[in-house]
Amino acid sequence: ALYRVASNDIASINIKPVNTKKYRLTMPDIDIGQYAIWVAILDKPVRGKILRGKSKGKEMVYNNVVSSMVSPFIWDGQAKALDLSAVLGSDDAGVAVFAQNQIDGHIVAAGQFKL
Secondary structure, rough: HHHHHHHHOOOOOEEEEEEEEEEEEOOOOOOOOEEEOOOOOOEEOOEOOOOOOOHHHHHHHHEEEEEEEEEEEOOOOOEEEEEEEEOOOOOOOEEEEEEOOOOOOEEEEEEEOOO
């Protein structure tokens, strides 16, 4: 979804820190509807060894690993600012936010804030 935001296929959610415990989401103006807002806390890159398969024994770096994900509110599709409470720890790399249409499941907007 974040790749599609970059290619303008879906709307962008702007995320700015307000303080160490709060982020301001600037939501775009899209079709009126019911959209679940999903918030994913992203871990810093993790190095891991592949245990099975063709690449067994090789090491790989996993980026954007989601350590927790919640849906704190529903959004109506109108342009507005929403405040999100989130405390990021020393193992966290940032936060990603997605707006998902509750009727058909499509992601309609997304954004990411990296520490």
